[in-house]
Amino acid sequence: MITTVYLVGAGPGDCGLLTLRAKQLLEQADAVIYDALVSPAIMNLCAKSARLIYVGKRAGNHSNTQEEINQIIIETARQTPGGKVVRLKGGDPFVFGRGGEEMAALKAAGLVYEIVPGVTAGISAPAYFGIPVTHRGMSRSVSLITAATQDGNLPDLNWDALARLDGTLVFYMGMRAVPQICRRLIAYGMNANQQAAIISRGTTARQLILTSDLAHFTPDYADYEALSPGLFVVGDVVSFADKYGWSTNQPLAGQKIIVTRSLAQASDLSVLLEEKGAEVVLLPTIEIVPSADLTALSAEIKRIQNYSWLLFTSVNAVEIFFGRLQTEGLDARTLSKCKVGAVGAVTEQCLRHFGIRADFVPTKHTGRDFAHELLQHDPEIRGNQVLIPSSAIAHTEIREILEQSGVQCLQLPVYENRVLTYEQNYLEDLLTGKCDWLTFCSSSAVDNFMHLIRSLGLEHLLHGIKIAVIGHVTAQTLSQYNLNHSAMPANPTLKGLVNEIVSKSH
Numbered sequence: 027m028i029t030t031v032y033l034v035g036a037g038p039g040d041c042g043l044l045t046l047r048a049k050q051l052l053e054q055a056d057a058v059i060y061d062a063l064v065s066p067a068i069m070n071l072c073a074k075s076a077r078l079i080y081v082g083k084r085a086g087n088h089s090n091t092q093e094e095i096n097q098i099i100i101e102t103a104r105q106t107p108g109g110k111v112v113r114l115k116g117g118d119p120f121v122f123g124r125g126g127e128e129m130a131a132l133k134a135a136g137l138v139y140e141i142v143p144g145v146t147a148g149i150s151a152p153a154y155f156g157i158p159v160t161h162r163g164m165s166r167s168v169s170l171i172t173a174a175t176q177d178g179n180l181p182d183l184n185w186d187a188l189a190r191l192d193g194t195l196v197f198y199m200g201m202r203a204v205p206q207i208c209r210r211l212i213a214y215g216m217n218a219n220q221q222a223a224i225i226s227r228g229t230t231a232r233q234l235i236l237t238s239d240l241a242h243f244t245p246d247y248a249d250y251e252a253l254s255p256g257l258f259v260v261g262d263v264v265s266f267a268d269k270y271g272w273s274t275n276q277p278l279a280g281q282k283i284i285v286t287r288s289l290a291q292a293s294d295l296s297v298l299l300e301e302k303g304a305e306v307v308l309l310p311t312i313e314i315v316p317s318a319d320l321t322a323l324s325a326e327i328k329r330i331q332n333y334s335w336l337l338f339t340s341v342n343a344v345e346i347f348f349g350r351l352q353t354e355g356l357d358a359r360t361l362s363k364c365k366v367g368a369v370g371a372v373t374e375q376c377l378r379h380f381g382i383r384a385d386f387v388p389t390k391h392t393g394r395d396f397a398h399e400l401l402q403h404d405p406e407i408r409g410n411q412v413l414i415p416s417s418a419i420a421h422t423e424i425r426e427i428l429e430q431s432g433v434q435c436l437q438l439p440v441y442e443n444r445v446l447t448y449e450q451n452y453l454e455d456l457l458t459g460k461c462d463w464l465t466f467c468s469s470s471a472v473d474n475f476m477h478l479i480r481s482l483g484l485e486h487l488l489h490g491i492k493i494a495v496i497g498h499v500t501a502q503t504l505s506q507y508n509l510n511h512s513a514m515p516a517n518p519t520l521k522g523l524v525n526e527i528v529s530k531s532h
Contacts, residue, residue: 027108031099031132033125035118035144036060040154040229041067041300043145048114051142052076056109057102059095063116063255065230067296070308077102092124096131103137116255118146122172122198146170147257148196151228155235156270157263159194164262167193173200173207173258180206189214194261201226201250204258208240211260216240221264226253229273231280231305237267276303277528283307283463284456286471288314291341295465298524307456311474313444314342316349317418323350323440326413330364334410335400337367337424339393340468341376343415344368346440348380358382365404369396370497371519372467391497391518397427408432415440419470445474450482457487463513463527464488467496467520469503476507492530496523 032051037043052058052071060069062082072078081090081098090098103111119125119141132139148170152159159168169191172181180203188195189211197207204224212218218241227233234253240260250256273279282305285292291314296306317323327350330336338344351360358381367386368374374384388399401407411434414425418439425435466472472495479485488509495501495511497518504511513530515522 028138029103029106029109029111031103031111031113031137031139032142033113033119033128033139034115034142035123036064036068036114036116037145038117038147038150038229039063039065039227041065043150043229044068045142045144047142048144051110051112052114054110055112056106058112058114059099059102060114061116064114066307092127096128099128100131100135100137115144118144121146121148121170147228148198151225151233151257152196152259154229154233154273155225155267156272157223157259157266159196159263161263165192165194167191169193169195171195171197173197173203180210185210185214189216194259194263197258200258201254201256204243204250205246205248207258208244212240212244220260221262222258222260223264223267224250224253224256224258226256228257231278231282231303233273235267235271237264273303278531279303281305281462281531282460283465283527284309284461285465286311286475287467288312295467295520295523298520302524302528309448309456310446311471311478313446315442315444316346317440317442320350320440323347323415323438324354326436326438327351327354327356327360330360330413332411333364333413334407335365335367335404335412336361337412337414338373338377339369339396339414339416339420339424341373342417342441344373344376344380347415367396367400371517372496375519392499393421393423394427397424401428401431410434411436413438417470418442443470445477447478450484453479453482453484454487457484457491461491462531463492463494465494465523466500466504467523469500472500472503472507494523494527
């Protein structure tokens with residue numbers, strides 16, 4: 027069996043700049059060998075079964091030498107017969123990414139490989155600040171230059187030629203060397219008033235730009251290492267940043283927001299937040315797993331015509347119910363004689379993905395309100411049968427109220443909420459760093475998160491972090507832990523939640 031190693035570019039940081047080919051390979055990979063510049067959002071795309079091997083590698087802080095990394099790739103490939111091994115590198119593997127060295131090592135070891143280019147930071151990071159690295163009448167070329175050598179000194183470049191180029195210079199891995207670069211360029215004839223810029227963490231929510239002239243960046247006392255990873259851009263095109271910068275105008279630019287939804291559901295909220303410029307950190311507190319035995323659900327699906335109502339209290343229940351419906355070779359037409367209720371707008375929207383328009387959505391989204399409003403909406407429901415697919419730990423309030431009114435209810439567990447845990451050091455680093463918002467979209471997410479935080483004695487770290495909840499039920503659960511929310515949308519949808527966070531961030 028042939029094992030293939032894929033040298034894949036992860037792009038400059040923004041998950042949206044990952045190529046379709048790279049995403050496909052991450053979802054299929056048996057093993058992923060990744061470095062320090064790959065964002066957590068991209069790593070969350072990896073197959074759950076994949077082995078994740080960290081070989082963090084940054085200038086000045088190498089946890090593995092390049093030779094060691096080469097050997098790790100080769101050994102991982104040999105341990106994965108017939109599989110797919112992804113070597114995931116920030117930016118493009120062939121632009122100062124040592125991809126050529128890794129390719130040569132794979133070739134020498136007789137292994138099959140494929141190159142998947144990525145978007146390089148030297149082009150994309152300036153673009154996020156409105157800087158075109160080439161522009162007619164202003165810059166006829168762009169030079170991508172490494173500013174670091176193996177010994178950490180400035181490389182022996184042709185400074186005379188660089189100083190006289192009619193184009194844009196982009197220096198990679200050179201934050202520590204910025205003053206030296208400026209002095210060299212000026213010494214070889216470049217105008218000291220030439221426009222230049224440091225771009226730190228380009229394309230991410232934490233990106234920033236410092237623009238000035240070469241002379242401003244020359245003093246030795248200036249320490250720009252804290253801005254790594256960064257680029258140093260020199261050229262007239264830097265002037266575009268003042269007028270044409272667009273990404274820093276995003277309403278949540280610079281905001282770090284923790285999303286606690288399950289991994290299966292987190293992407294929708296993450297995308298909406300990232301579109302507003304936020305840096306999103308996924309911290310799922312629960313994993314949604316279909317019940318091990320769904321034969322009871324299959325049996326009820328086959329007799330669904332006996333039910334007058336089918337009630338959904340979560341997106342998870344909708345997805346698992348319709349997944350089982352399809353497994354049984356059926357589709358939405360099976361529900362033609364059964365009315366469908368949804369607890370809120372998010373669940374209602376999920377139903378529409380399966381071709382179902384909810385017959386009933388309560389004005390308030392607690393279990394008690396759901397039951398009482400349904401009884402008012404359909405007085406004839408009394409004496410009829412109602413099916414409620416739910417979590418194994420779901421509240422029974424809806425069922426109890428309906429049964430007290432003469433409704434025959436079957437609340438059927440179709441999925442489990444498994445609690446996820448994290449290392450204490452990871453949570454401490456996350457919560458003590460710049461963290462602006464913590465989001466909750468369900469009561470179970472609040473419960474699991476708080477149980478985890480309390481068990482590690484980290485409750486004090488929540489002070490100063492604003493909390494956003496999607497609705498009243500989640501807010502009530504939060505209050506049980508003596509915590510208040512700073513944002514809750516009037517309309518309990520993901521878009522409403524994001525808009526409320528935007529409005530409360532300014």
